[in-house]
Amino acid sequence: MSINGKAYIAGVYEHPTRKATDKSLAQLHAESALGALKDAGLTKDDVDGYFCAGDAPGLGPLSLVDYMGLKLKHLDATETGGSSYVLHVGHAAEAIAMGKCSVALITLAGRPRAEGMATGTAPRNYGSSAPDVAFEFPFGPTVVNMYAMCAQRHMYEYGTTSEQLAWIKVAASHHAQYNEDAMLKNVVTVDEVVNSPMIADPLHRLDCCVISDGGGAIIVTSPEVAKTLKRPLVKVIGAGEAPKHQMGGKVDLTYSGAVWSGPMAFEEAHVKPTDIKYASIYDSFTITVLMQLEDLGFCEKGKGGAFVSDGNLIAGTGKLPFNTDGGGLCNNHPANRGGLTKVIEAVRQLRGEAHPNVQVQNCDLALAHGTGGSLGTRHGSATVIMERE
Amino acid sequence: MTVKQRTFPSPIADPDTEQFWTAAKDGKLMVGSCNSCGEKHYYPRGICPHCGAQDITLVEASGKGEIYSWSVLRRADPPFAIAYVTLDEGPTMMTNIIECDLDALSIGQRVKLKFSETEEADGPPVPTFVLD
Numbered sequence: 422m423s424i425n426g427k428a429y430i431a432g433v434y435e436h437p438t439r440k441a442t443d444k445s446l447a448q449l450h451a452e453s454a455l456g457a458l459k460d461a462g463l464t465k466d467d468v469d470g471y472f473c474a475g476d477a478p479g480l481g482p483l484s485l486v487d488y489m490g491l492k493l494k495h496l497d498a499t500e501t502g503g504s505s506y507v508l509h510v511g512h513a514a515e516a517i518a519m520g521k522c523s524v525a526l527i528t529l530a531g532r533p534r535a536e537g538m539a540t541g542t543a544p545r546n547y548g549s550s551a552p553d554v555a556f557e558f559p560f561g562p563t564v565v566n567m568y569a570m571c572a573q574r575h576m577y578e579y580g581t582t583s584e585q586l587a588w589i590k591v592a593a594s595h596h597a598q599y600n601e602d603a604m605l606k607n608v609v610t611v612d613e614v615v616n617s618p619m620i621a622d623p624l625h626r627l628d629c630c631v632i633s634d635g636g637g638a639i640i641v642t643s644p645e646v647a648k649t650l651k652r653p654l655v656k657v658i659g660a661g662e663a664p665k666h667q668m669g670g671k672v673d674l675t676y677s678g679a680v681w682s683g684p685m686a687f688e689e690a691h692v693k694p695t696d697i698k699y700a701s702i703y704d705s706f707t708i709t710v711l712m713q714l715e716d717l718g719f720c721e722k723g724k725g726g727a728f729v730s731d732g733n734l735i736a737g738t739g740k741l742p743f744n745t746d747g748g749g750l751c752n753n754h755p756a757n758r759g760g761l762t763k764v765i766e767a768v769r770q771l772r773g774e775a776h777p778n779v780q781v782q783n784c785d786l787a788l789a790h791g792t793g794g795s796l797g798t799r800h801g802s803a804t805v806i807m808e809r810e
Numbered sequence: 811m812t813v814k815q816r817t818f819p820s821p822i823a824d825p826d827t828e829q830f831w832t833a834a835k836d837g838k839l840m841v842g843s844c845n846s847c848g849e850k851h852y853y854p855r856g857i858c859p860h861c862g863a864q865d866i867t868l869v870e871a872s873g874k875g876e877i878y879s880w881s882v883l884r885r886a887d888p889p890f891a892i893a894y895v896t897l898d899e900g901p902t903m904m905t906n907i908i909e910c911d912l913d914a915l916s917i918g919q920r921v922k923l924k925f926s927e928t929e930e931a932d933g934p935p936v937p938t939f940v941l942d
């Protein structure tokens with residue numbers, strides 16, 4: 422059984438806040454939900470399935486369901502970090518295909534800026550009962566130094582350069598200049614990226630994403646519901662998900678779980694990477710994008726550096742326009758998680774509602790991909806392929 | 811050159827790993843060795859991540875290996891080098907490279923085990939490495 426064609430993305434909403442000192446976390450979730458429902462032309466009472474992840478305050482989904490006053494038939498709080506919401510689109514499509522619900526709501530929100538969290542450079546302890554903590558936490562793993570080790574190894578094995586990685590930020594910044602909500606709107610150059618301060622070798626400050634508050638929501642519906650609404654029809658045609666980890670000590674930092682989630686999604690969608698007109702690729706760091714592009718099959722393994730160079734990811738000039746909202750690298754990174762906003766911009770592209778300066782012509786096929794956790798230790802990968810009907 | 815070294819939080823042992831940390835107090839780095847499939851693994855655990863068997867013996871590693879990857883967190887105070895080291899016995903483990911020139915690290919460098927004391931007085935030491 423396949424989810425191809427069994428569900429549509431009927432509504433999306435990106436919360437405009439980038440620093441939410443005046444809003445609670447639950448409020449950000451709820452405002453995002455209402456925004457996506459309004460976009461779809463639906464109301465809260467239409468929702469019969471709810472999906473959230475670890476950023477939801479309270480016991481799994483329960484506190485937010487209570488806060489928003491939802492009455493539901495289907496719940497899913499699968500937590501795979503920032504990839505959760507891309508995975509949720511696939512799970513929502515499955516639930517809808519099985520008749521378990523017909524209007525699924527997915528929310529994300531976070532306020533790391535308002536809370537003053539040292540997001541990238543302080544070790545995160547995911548709980549001392551996690552079996553890996555005693556063998557990792559003492560050594561100071563942070564978000565940035567773990568991704569940095571991936572970049573270091575990629576450079577060693579494939580000759581990837583800092584200048585090549587910088588092109589990814591350059592492309593994101595070209596897109597962000599048109600997004601009035603983006604945190605970083607200045608167009609940057611390769612030189613500016615490689616000359617920005619070193620944070621964790623070989624990643625510079627401008628290789629890193631922004632730290633922002635914010636949120637977003639997605640409404641996934643059955644074909645029957647989608648066809649009663651007034652929005653362009655964005656059909657889910659393929660989804661894949663896979664975890665990757667340290668494999669008992671057979672550590673390989675050169676690839677991500679996208680080597681599995683990508684082919685699953687492409688196979689289900691009956692399309693191939695060269696068919697994709699627009700790609701939203703999770704971008705915690707420049708190296709994240711490069712590895713995922715290779716792993717999804719947009720270029721050969723190890724050739725990502727050449728692929729991203731010379732503006733190849735810039736809308737209008739490049740062969741694979743990516744993250745046309747500016748992505749996590751320039752726009753926003755709510756809850757330090759990127760997956761949900763990736764789906765939102767892909768939907769905008771498929772609807773023809775991206776900013777005119779970055780809108781991909783005849784964009785009828787798009788991919789959104791998320792990574793959650795750390796490429797340096799263990800992570801979830803999720804890929805969704807969507808088609809404009 | 812005297813470089814300020816970071817201090818290490820003490821790991822908390824559990825029934826699965828008590829033997830590993832007891833050995834660490836004796837200066838021994840242990841890796842899991844599966845008596846069913848013969849593969850070694852790290853971090854140590856009660857089930858073989860390769861074949862699923864529970865017949866695991868901890869065996870002492872030589873403490874020699876090479877840097878698989880590394881990064882110096884320049885924004886930390888003090889800056890320090892995190893690394894994955896591939897032991898000569900096979901498994902790759904997360905660690906720190908200590909007492910080294912932070913500007914002279916590279917993948918493939920040979921390293922050897924040197925345990926570091928941790929913050930709690932009765933906490934076990936953690937396996938760190940120096941250049942060999």
Ligand SMILES: [Zn+2]
Pocket residue numbers: 844845846847848849858859860861862863
């Ligand atoms: Zn085994």
